Amino acid sequence: MLLLGAEAIAQGAIDAGLSGVYAYPGTPSTEITTYIQNSKEAVQKGIRSSWSTNEKTAYEAAIGMSFTGKRSMVCMKHVGLNVAADAFINSAVTGVNGGLILVVADDPSMHSSQNEQDSRFFGKFAMIPVIEPSTQQEAYDAVRYGFEISEKYKTPVMMRIPTRLSHSRSGIVRKEPMAQNPVKLPDDPVQFMLLPAYSRIKYHRLVELQQEFENESEKSALNSLEINNPEGKGVIAFGIGYNYLMENIAGLQSEYNILKISQYPMPRKKVEELFKNSSKVLVLEEGYPIYEELLRGYLNDGNTFPIDGKLNGVVVREGELTPDNVAVSLSLKKSTVQSIDEIVKGRPPQLCQGCSHRDTFDALNAALADVEYHKVFADIGCYTLGALPPYNAVHTCVDMGASITMAKGAADAGFSPAVAVIGDSTFTHSGITGLLDAVNDHSPVTIIISDNSTTAMTGGQDSAGTGKMAEICIGVGVKPEHIRVIEPLAKNFEENVAILREEIAYNDVSVILSVRECIQTQLKRKKTEKKDEPLVKNCKHE
Amino acid sequence: MKKDIILAGVGGQGILSIASVIDFAALSIGYHVKQAEVHGMSQRGGAVQSNLRISDSPIYSDLIPLSGADLIISVEPMESLRYIPYLNDGGWVITSKDCFKNIPNYPDEHELFSQIEKLPHSIAVEAEHLAREAGSAKASNIVMLGVAAPFLGISVEKLKEAIVSIFSEKGQKIIDINLKAFDAGLACSKK
Numbered sequence: 001m002l003l004l005g006a007e008a009i010a011q012g013a014i015d016a017g018l019s020g021v022y023a024y025p026g027t028p029s030t031e032i033t034t035y036i037q038n039s040k041e042a043v044q045k046g047i048r049s050s051w052s053t054n055e056k057t058a059y060e061a062a063i064g065m066s067f068t069g070k071r072s073m074v075c076m077k078h079v080g081l082n083v084a085a086d087a088f089i090n091s092a093v094t095g096v097n098g099g100l101i102l103v104v105a106d107d108p109s110m111h112s113s114q115n116e117q118d119s120r121f122f123g124k125f126a127m128i129p130v131i132e133p134s135t136q137q138e139a140y141d142a143v144r145y146g147f148e149i150s151e152k153y154k155t156p157v158m159m160r161i162p163t164r165l166s167h168s169r170s171g172i173v174r175k176e177p178m179a180q181n182p183v184k185l186p187d188d189p190v191q192f193m194l195l196p197a198y199s200r201i202k203y204h205r206l207v208e209l210q211q212e213f214e215n216e217s218e219k220s221a222l223n224s225l226e227i228n229n230p231e232g233k234g235v236i237a238f239g240i241g242y243n244y245l246m247e248n249i250a251g252l253q254s255e256y257n258i259l260k261i262s263q264y265p266m267p268r269k270k271v272e273e274l275f276k277n278s279s280k281v282l283v284l285e286e287g288y289p290i291y292e293e294l295l296r297g298y299l300n301d302g303n304t305f306p307i308d309g310k311l312n313g314v315v316v317r318e319g320e321l322t323p324d325n326v327a328v329s330l331s332l333k334k335s336t337v338q339s340i341d342e343i344v345k346g347r348p349p350q351l352c353q354g355c356s357h358r359d360t361f362d363a364l365n366a367a368l369a370d371v372e373y374h375k376v377f378a379d380i381g382c383y384t385l386g387a388l389p390p391y392n393a394v395h396t397c398v399d400m401g402a403s404i405t406m407a408k409g410a411a412d413a414g415f416s417p418a419v420a421v422i423g424d425s426t427f428t429h430s431g432i433t434g435l436l437d438a439v440n441d442h443s444p445v446t447i448i449i450s451d452n453s454t455t456a457m458t459g460g461q462d463s464a465g466t467g468k469m470a471e472i473c474i475g476v477g478v479k480p481e482h483i484r485v486i487e488p489l490a491k492n493f494e495e496n497v498a499i500l501r502e503e504i505a506y507n508d509v510s511v512i513l514s515v516r517e518c519i520q521t522q523l524k525r526k527k528t529e530k531k532d533e534p535l536v537k538n539c540k541h542e
Numbered sequence: 543m544k545k546d547i548i549l550a551g552v553g554g555q556g557i558l559s560i561a562s563v564i565d566f567a568a569l570s571i572g573y574h575v576k577q578a579e580v581h582g583m584s585q586r587g588g589a590v591q592s593n594l595r596i597s598d599s600p601i602y603s604d605l606i607p608l609s610g611a612d613l614i615i616s617v618e619p620m621e622s623l624r625y626i627p628y629l630n631d632g633g634w635v636i637t638s639k640d641c642f643k644n645i646p647n648y649p650d651e652h653e654l655f656s657q658i659e660k661l662p663h664s665i666a667v668e669a670e671h672l673a674r675e676a677g678s679a680k681a682s683n684i685v686m687l688g689v690a691a692p693f694l695g696i697s698v699e700k701l702k703e704a705i706v707s708i709f710s711e712k713g714q715k716i717i718d719i720n721l722k723a724f725d726a727g728l729a730c731s732k733k
Contacts, residue, residue, distance in 0.1 A: 027582030112582030168578040168604035247603035323607040337608045343649045344623045349588035
């Protein structure tokens with residue numbers, strides 16, 4: 001089977017007795033869950049897989065499934081773990097019952113993200129084992145292994161993958177599928193009760209486990225040490241850093257001592273062995289220089305054991321590793337590279353032709369045209385592209401839900417008009433609580449929910465609040481007469497501008513529901529509907 | 543046997559359908575395959591590429607190094623030039639001449655085509671036109687696959703078998719259109 005790294009993890013989980021996956025979509029993690037949703041096998045096995053409202057609800061549900069003794073997996077992108085951090089860190093203290101794997105997909109180089117935070121830091125913070133596979137096959141195998149470790153030590157296990165592994169295909173050899181766990185509640189009746197008196201006991205257990213985790217790393221097949229040249233050059237290659245190393249040193253392998261690490265905590269004995277046998281060690285990490293910093297030591301700064309890496313500029317400090325920048329780190333000569341002709345122009349992503357956000361922005365820009373200095377607080381989704389020409393319609397994008405709360409904060413400071421633009425999925429993910437704050441404070445904000453009835457940016461996943469937006473806003477306390485529904489279409493332009501102006505002028509919380517289905521989702525839906533029609537007709541449309 | 547191929551286009555043009563045929567054929571021979579793709583934000587009308595690597599020995603990196611690609615297959619002419627730094631010395635650029643103009647500063651077509659002609663090894667074809675002749679404009683990606691076929695290190699028979707398998711669910715008519723499109727592309731390459 002040729003599978004994306006994300007899909008290999010999904011198949012690995014299906015084959016390892018998974019009972020449920022919980023997730024909120026986020027590039028580059030989305031395909032794990034969509035694969036399970038589309039897998040006939042997973043359906044037959046009754047594996048639970050629909051989308052959660054956000055990463056925190058997903059994580060907590062996964063803990064709940066683990067509580068019953070079943071194996072659960074929870075998937076998110078790196079910034080999603082910020083949202084789920086409370087559940088995540090505390091799950092390390094309670095430990096788990098059925099195996100629990102958190103798959104977190106990092107996005108170094110920020111291909112589709114607002115930062116490139118390194119989730120291994122979170123793994124270390126939670127003091128749990130972290131697996132960072134270097135290949136798709138390793139990812140497949142590591143899911144089964146991760147569940148074993150998880151159940152052996154009653155600990156959640158993090159699997160960290162970067163974009164390049166998640167979104168690259170390779171052949172996968174499957175293992176014999178396993179049955180799901182039966183329901184079996186925890187032996188310890190207060191395992192999941194973090195009252196301080198219990199927490200201290202559980203935290204002590206977690207501290208005690210640290211040595212066990214290191215012992216597992218020491219004997220893990222995911223970590224391997226090759227001493228080829230005592231006194232020669234050494235490299236510690238973490239995760240997919242190993243691939244770029246091997247790509248570059250094909251044929252030169254005998255010159256290098258290589259420690260491949262795909263499981264944390266670091267295997268201390270292997271690290272010591274590498275340093276003992278190497279004149280200098282290059283540290284290749286995909287992400288932050290977390291382990292390089294540790295290896296250098298704060299006061300020692302690599303003086304006892306010479307180290308090259310991100311902190312002395314030998315490895316790129318920002319952005320992802322590539323075969324090319326790793327070649328430079330290894331001081332290997334590369335052939336000359338042809339340059340791009342200036343005839344080639346940039347082609348940034350843009351809103352699709354016919355996208356409902358386009359009409360929403362046209363109306364919003366017109367409604368605010370008279371306001372000399374206006375700024376619109378926006379959020380995360382396709383509509384963030386409204387920041388680019390030709391719209392230049394929105395001016396902030398920080399984190400999920402921040403449009404509403406930032407508009408509120410600015411309004412509190414006297415900024416007017418305070419307008420927020422948020423998508424339907426982002427609103428249910430993290431916007432509702434902010435709206436409640438605004439309602440309670442009678443903040444003069446106008447919130448435009450650009451509702452395309454899907455989670456569009458990640459490929460059109462179900463949106464938790466589809467069809468319930470007005471009810472949610474009423475429930476939170478927005479006055480029904482100030483919840484206005486518009487249909488973003490060119491023919492409604494004048495009317496929409498007028499409605500926007502009225503609500504912007506209102507001195508309390510107002511919500512504009514700008515509702516029209518995402519055209520991509522609409523196309524897909526029509527295609528699926530068409531599938532049921534006779535084939536001949538289908539051909540005519542090809 | 544080792545081929546490093548960059549597939550180029552604009553988000554939504556479906557470059558991965560070309561990759562899936564090559565993958566299928568390569569796997570049926572027993573080759574190793576790695577294929578890095580772009581998902582997420584760039585898919586919205588932006589420049590997209592896929593790094594496809596085929597080899598009879600294990601492949602380490604998911605990404606092709608600079609000056610490493612044997613072939614650039616592009617379904618859009620300007621996009622074919624974007625990845626030139628990845629092309630090796632004897633490498634070929636194979637592109638469609640169908641311009642996708644979704645940016646205000648899209649270059650002049652004639653200048654663009656003459657730039658492509660200036661490359662030491664390039665083939666540019668009217669893919670959509672040929673696809674229409676074969677029966678459907680949608681088959682233009684398979685026309686491009688046909689043009690690229692002699693450079694892939696995989697036999698024409700294996701590629702055709704892959705087309706038949708991949709389109710089997712869609713019925714004989716679609717298979718025939720795609721086989722015809724493939725042959726039309728292949729004919730361009732032989733000229």
